[in-house]
Amino acid sequence: MIYPKIVLMAVLLLLAGCSAEKPIPENKDWKVSHLFKSGAYTMIGQEGKLGFIYDNGEVVRFYPNKKQKYMWHFWGKPEELQGSLKVMGISKETGEKITVIDALELGGPNNGADGHTPSQMSLPSPGLWRLDAYIGEKLFGSIMVQVHNQK
Numbered sequence: 701m702i703y704p705k706i707v708l709m710a711v712l713l714l715l716a717g718c719s720a721e722k723p724i725p726e727n728k729d730w731k732v733s734h735l736f737k738s739g740a741y742t743m744i745g746q747e748g749k750l751g752f753i754y755d756n757g758e759v760v761r762f763y764p765n766k767k768q769k770y771m772w773h774f775w776g777k778p779e780e781l782q783g784s785l786k787v788m789g790i791s792k793e794t795g796e797k798i799t800v801i802d803a804l805e806l807g808g809p810n811n812g813a814d815g816h817t818p819s820q821m822s823l824p825s826p827g828l829w830r831l832d833a834y835i836g837e838k839l840f841g842s843i844m845v846q847v848h849n850q851k
Contacts, residue, residue: 730792730828733844739811743773750774750833750841752819753811762829762847767822772833773813774806774840781806781815783836793827800831823847 735754736747745751752770762768774781787801800821810816823829823845831843 730830731844732828732846738773738813741811744845745773745843746841748775750843751813752843754845762821762823762845763850764825764847765822766850767820770819770821771810772804772817772819773811774815774835775813776815776840778814780840781835783838785817785819786834787819787821788832788834789823790830790832791823791825791827792829794825796825798824806835 733744733746733751735742735744736751737743738747738751741753742755743751744754750773752772754770772785784803784805785801786799786803789798789800790796800823801819804817804819806815806817808815826847826849829845829847831845833840833842
């Protein structure tokens with residue numbers, strides 16, 4: 701009888717999928733990511749992996765619900781940079797999870813990086829936020845930012 705074999709195979713595949721390792725976002729200690737230089741710009745993120753232009757000044761600081769432009773940069777092999785960018789935000793204080801960027805296509809090299817894309821981002825509340833950047837369906841890396849109270 702074929703039916704029990706199919707059921708057994710499906711159960712084994714399901715169990716194997718549950719035990720598969722899932723990527724762990726970087727910076728699980730909830731510390732603001734480091735600043736680094738690339739080309740003429742200061743960026744926040746993981747040097748040599750991903751970052752966006754950021755100077756921690758009034759121009760690009762995060763404030764609740766204030767949408768601003770940020771230029772994302774990625775370093776990696778061409779096959780790692782295939783697919784659209786999706787960014788999920790997670791608040792340390794509330795545990796709230798939001799979609800920050802839904803689907804942006806990556807452009808080519810820029811400012812010393814292998815790929816880039818401009819974006820508009822806004823986070824809803826003050827505190828620490830982890831931005832998990834996915835290219836295609838794969839977690840590429842994470843950046844931790846501080847959202848400041850409005851002046």
